[in-house]
């Protein structure tokens with residue numbers, strides 16, 4: 516099979532049927548809610564926090580709160596419910612997470628989305644957690660990952676997952692490929708294509724997005740939603756620590772499996788980088804939406820579905836994002 520990554524694919528334009536890109540609808544139905552764009556900021560501690568999650572929900576974007584302040588999750592869900600906003604959190608697979616799901620059930624609070632977020636998601640531990648959540652909270656939309664193969668998509672969907680999250684090792688602060696020799700780094704888009712062929716439910720493409728055009732490419736190869744870390748980190752609203760160097764303001768972006776997250780150097784598969792601080796996250800999201808409207812017009816349609824059927828060329832790597 517041909518293998519390729521984002522920078523080796525160009526989508527081929529089809530005849531435009533709109534008079535203005537404003538006519539192109541970038542919205543996506545995901546679970547019981549419809550969102551402005553098929554983009555979700557990564558559920559990482561330097562990308563999202565509770566105030567940003569609330570603002571994203573208010574403005575019609577999808578978010579997934581990270582799982583690294585476990586004791587705050589129930590209060591967060593209660594707060595979102597009290598505001599009439601959807602709640603979307605992450606869990607792991609360790610025994611205390613089962614206690615949390617029980618606590619959530621007995622609280623009577625509504626949690627719209629739960630993402631099971633571990634490094635190697637094609638695992639019996641994940642299958643068990645999917646089944647437990649679906650048994651205890653049948654109305655909750657369960658996203659499970661991260662995975663890399665069609666077999667994993669089938670196994671997690673068959674276990675009851677409502678969506679899967681694909682991408683092992685393509686992230687900007689990921690060192691899984693170096694430390695273990697495994698993953699989809701360098702062929703993430705081809706992995707999305709392979710997994711997309713097996714998926715019968717929505718799939719999230721996670722990691723490796725370096726340009727706004729990569730969102731359209733993910734959609735072309737079967738993603739319903741795209742998770743983005745580095746491109747959405749280091750904004751005014753981003754929780755990463757601010758650092759000034761040579762008069763330039765940077766923000767930290769570190770991996771969820773880095774020593775900075777874990778507090779120790781054990782099974783580390785992530786690193787920390789500094790990214791120059793940019794403006795408001797919401798300006799970037801608006802620009803992503805406008806670029807996606809352009810993508811839809813190049814696809815010859817009026818909505819995201821048009822992108823799914825366009826032709827494409829696999830080419831030598833031509834674009835480095837600069």
Ligand SMILES: NC(=O)C1=CN([C@@H]2O[C@H](COP(=O)(O)OP(=O)(O)OC[C@H]3O[C@@H](n4cnc5c(N)ncnc54)[C@H](OP(=O)(O)O)[C@@H]3O)[C@@H](O)[C@H]2O)C=CC1
Nearest residue numbers: 607608632633634635661682683684685689691771772784
């Ligand atoms: N998308 C990606 O490519 C990756 C993402 N991450 C992110 O890092 C965070 C931490 O993930 P994770 O370390 O899984 O979380 P946890 O430590 O909470 O859970 C993982 C559980 O699975 C066990 N496990 C078995 N094999 C592996 C493996 N290869 N890697 C990790 N755990 C394994 C662990 O046990 P034990 O620790 O004893 O082995 C642990 O009990 C998550 O947010 C995850 O998304 C991390 C790496 C890759």
Ligand SMILES: Nc1nc2c(ncn2[C@@H]2O[C@H](COP(=O)(O)O)[C@@H](O)[C@H]2O)c(=O)[nH]1
Nearest residue numbers: 557686687689722723744745770771772785
């Ligand atoms: N291998 C690792 N992957 C990680 C780690 N922390 C997060 N991630 C994954 O990266 C994406 C974001 O990728 P980006 O290219 O958009 O920056 C994120 O959603 C996770 O799946 C880690 O420590 N190691």
